Amino acid sequence: MSIAITGTRSTGHREITWYTDLFARYLGPFASDDAHFCIGGAKGIDSLSLLWLAGHARSSITIVVPGTVEQQPAEAQETISRCQDRIGEVVELRAPELRTPAYYARNRYMVDRSEMVIGFPLDGGDSTSGTWQTIEHAATSRKPRLIVPV
Known part of the structure; x- marks a missing residue:
């Protein structure tokens, strides 16, 4: 199964152990050997979920960034580098401007x-x-969604 992970960049209001427990509960059941996770390469939930999956699952991982990895925040770049051996693919969409579109x-x-x-x-x-x-x-595309407020 292929699963996209999305989430807030604002994660400083919780302790790291809170997120570790959260991911164990909500990502863990999907993190089988044949699962594939697609994660944006930003800070916050993107980086935290990447760290958790890299350390706790054997699922394949793809990172997707709107421009290039070098344009990502330093925290996100460091996390991507740290998990490099667990990331199967990095997709750089190379947008000319890093704006909302x-x-x-x-x-x-x-x-x-x-x-x-x-x-x-x-x-x-x-x-x-x-x-x-x-x-x-995802809703418009009629895909299942699991929504976990943080």
Whole structure:
């Protein structure tokens, strides 16, 4: 099964162990040897879920960035580098400008190549966020969604 992961970049309001337990509960059941996870290469949920999957699962992992990895925040670049041996593919969409349309294109790319989306939106956050846009694209595409507010 191919699963896209989307989520907030704002994760500093919880301890790292809280996210570790959360991913064990909500990613763990899907993290089989034949599963494939597609993750955006940003900070926050993207980086935290990549670290968890790299350390706790044998599933294949694809990272998708709207431009290039070098254009990602330092924290995200470091996480991608640290997990390099567990990442099967890095897709750089090479958008000419890193603005909202480029991020939406990245999100659509991930959803269109997945069978399911697991979303970790900020609890009480903006319903127009990229996370919610990704979840809505999955809904429009009639793909199952698991939504876990953080």
